[in-house]
Amino acid sequence: MSSLGVVMMVHTDLHRAAQLARHWSEGGCPVVLHVDQKVPNKRFDKFKRELEDLPDIRFCKRRHCEWGKWSLVAASQDASELMLETFPSVQHVYLASGACLPLRPVRELVEYLEKRPKTDFIESATIRDVPWTVGGLDMERFTLRFPFSWKTQRRLFDRYVRLQRRLKFRRKIPDGITPHMGSQWWCLTRQTLSAILEGPEREKYDAYFKRVWIPDESYYQTLARCFSVNIESRSLTLSKFDLMGKPHIFYDDHLPLLKRSDCFVARKVWVNADKLYDKFLSKERIEECRSEPDPAKIDRIFSQAVMRRKVGRPGLVNQCRFPREGSEHGLSAAPYTVLEGFSDLFVDFEDWLEKSTTACIHGHIFDKERAQFAGRGKVFAGCLSDDPVLRDYAPTDFLRNLIWNTRGEKQVFQFGPRDTQDTSWFMAKDVNASIIVVTGAWAVPLFHSNRSFSEIREIAAEQQRIESDHVDILRSYYAKARVQIYTLAEFVQSPTEPMQRVIDEIGPRTMRRITEAPRMVDLTGFGKFLQNLKNQGMHPYLVGDFPIEGIERPGPKRPRKPYLVN
Structure with a gap:
């Protein structure tokens, strides 16, 4: 039994999720899947039947998940609890989605984690240390209440935030924790994850984070700082974001970039990127590298992509991003x-x-x-x-x-x-x-x-x-x-x-x-x-000062006629 267990959050594209779950399982990793309750029962039952031949696949209680809400954290809690309870040999739990594609053989990831048995891989930084927040809410996401959905009830969301600011309302942050943020795709040790899920103050922490905005980016990131012995503040999942905070989607033409990164997993991969899925999920694939994952190798390319979308190319205005006056990146393209x-x-x-x-x-x-x-x-x-x-x-x-x-x-x-x-x-x-x-x-x-x-x-x-x-x-x-x-x-x-x-x-x-x-x-x-x-x-x-008789052009002057003085 592998020392690595995978928790998968599945929302759409069940055929790809089944392909990925099978890949993890055949690589020796037990998998616990949470399938969004919004998926119709008929499709869910078909999805389960496709994986019923795999002995290390489990399905946890289904929840209705919504972006930016507590339901995403609750779903990962349910799946993680089932993982720790069912598979005692698991020493690391890797959180992934149905759009997370393994880029290297599963055994390389397992060996990498076995060499670091007490290390938690989770991006975790305080608000003042990160420039990621988009939408004008930094520390306020931890001190205000957010009962309305940002996506489906935007007007109510904004009005309620303005009301709380006007009333100077502030929630109290529980004693003993300092809010941290980071990528929601983590890999935690059994010890740290158990301490988070079984801690005596979990009920208090859960009640607090239920009212936090986008808690899946702060719940584990904050509590891991309380219980972890050794944190590496980075995610083993390669994920890139644009200037609006939305994840970049990887397509077939990103194949050379993904190979160059040496990362273990990439998110978010387009469902129809057949070339990527065929390449990285191939059963005939042999070990290609054992180097340290290094997303910095491709950071420059994605930074350029973000800047190009933000400011464009000098002298070129696309109809999709007509600039405001003064926000252009160069008025013209050449002298x-x-x-x-x-x-x-x-x-x-x-x-x-x-x-x-x-x-x-x-x-x-x-x-x-x-x-x-x-x-x-x-x-x-x-x-x-x-x-x-x-x-x-x-x-x-x-x-x-x-x-x-x-x-x-x-x-x-x-x-x-x-x-x-x-x-x-x-x-x-x-x-x-x-x-x-x-x-x-x-x-x-x-x-x-x-x-x-x-x-x-x-x-x-x-x-x-x-x-x-x-x-x-x-x-x-x-x-x-x-x-x-x-x-x-x-x-x-x-x-x-x-x-x-x-x-x-x-x-x-x-x-x-x-x-x-x-x-x-x-x-x-x-x-x-x-x-x-x-x-x-x-x-x-x-x-200018143009004389009436015209301007004399430079040239040799005619000699004056001599004269005599008596």
């Missing part, structure tokens, strides 16, 4: 550059920039007429449409998708006051954005237009107001983008240095410095145009 005013100042600027860099050069992708993709196609990467109605339904998501769909290739686009402005804050707060602005460049197309001056004045005032608001956003405390701002006057005075910065920011095709900027539009008479705007009462201050 990109925004140029403002350059296409107004230079002839064929996009063509010149495309020849000078390896980046993908767009036009004004937020133009009100259409999104000006590179090559001016109607559809771009990821089936992004140039339709402004579709784009402006969610413009920040449009930009986010553009960057995500083109990862690995630097994206550059033009922006200005004539464009849709809904992405200003998004770009300003995005650490991946590099924004280079020539303020007042919007005045150059107006200078070359054939509009009436009164109309030009009205448009200029509106565009300056829009650009002023945009520049204020770029200069705000919350902006995280790399921002460079030039006035039109200082840019035209010396364009080569700013253009070199543009090339360096985007990523040059060669490492040589540029020798000349692209061809600038004709600005003859532009200074008088600005003065006329001022005369009409519209002061274009964002242009």
Whole structure:
């Protein structure tokens, strides 16, 4: 007779539970099963008949079990009492569920426990030492009453908790115990388990824990500290939890991970994971390892999975986890550059920039007429449409998708006051954005237009107001983008240095410095145009100090004509 007994809590998927009970029994371990009273009698009777050929299988009294309630602890008590009474050779009792899959041969677990005859394996830590609690109840789960179900009577549950807080109600914790918490899947010695179940104060402890929230995570964990000679605060069952406190489910594609963990048992395994059940329950399976179980080997992978579900991938928003403002894990997926005013100042600027860099050069992708993709196609990467109605339904998501769909290739686009402005804050707060602005460049197309001056004045005032608001956003405390701002006057005075910065920011095709900027539009008479705007009462201050006669370009000065003085 084996020194290890298994208590199994069965709720659903009886065919898998029967397969697992048979595996434990054929491995030499007596098994006591508790089958939830919610299982119909017909199915329960069939389940018993499937296991009646096994001599070391027992069934304990059935209870109606509910998550977070005392019934789960009471069911494990009934099964454990039957185990200790029926099988005197059992020295360790292992609590498992109908979804707990043995990962190593049963004999390896038996030998492991026989070498540690006085050691209890149960995760047990005080509230202040664990970050596991989810739902806002830490110490309060031990000091408040919980007569209502959290799952089926949530509204009553929350109201009653608020009422107790308002009344400052506190239950007294019994003398002699300090509340501990941990995984409900434990492996206890006969001595410790007997002391818990047969102790003179069991009635007092049971009465107290009946009113505790989720007592199956604290009853044995607390009392084991009172009676155990030697506790290893860890579970021999591999179980991982997500950020909401729900257990990860293991599927067939987790096979390499489960093998790598070297753990004895895994919970919770999907009922249809045939590959896992066939692999780990195979009768032909030989001993594979005798190393210490080490779930830390796969902790990093599950931690990454939890973080990915919590914060997502930078620049990717799934429809299942649309983030709240400020909770995103990176606004965009990759660096990109925004140029403002350059296409107004230079002839064929996009063509010149495309020849000078390896980046993908767009036009004004937020133009009100259409999104000006590179090559001016109607559809771009990821089936992004140039339709402004579709784009402006969610413009920040449009930009986010553009960057995500083109990862690995630097994206550059033009922006200005004539464009849709809904992405200003998004770009300003995005650490991946590099924004280079020539303020007042919007005045150059107006200078070359054939509009009436009164109309030009009205448009200029509106565009300056829009650009002023945009520049204020770029200069705000919350902006995280790399921002460079030039006035039109200082840019035209010396364009080569700013253009070199543009090339360096985007990523040059060669490492040589540029020798000349692209061809600038004709600005003859532009200074008088600005003065006329001022005369009409519209002061274009964002242009900078642009002289009426125009800005002299650097170059050799003509020698002055000599003259004689008599």
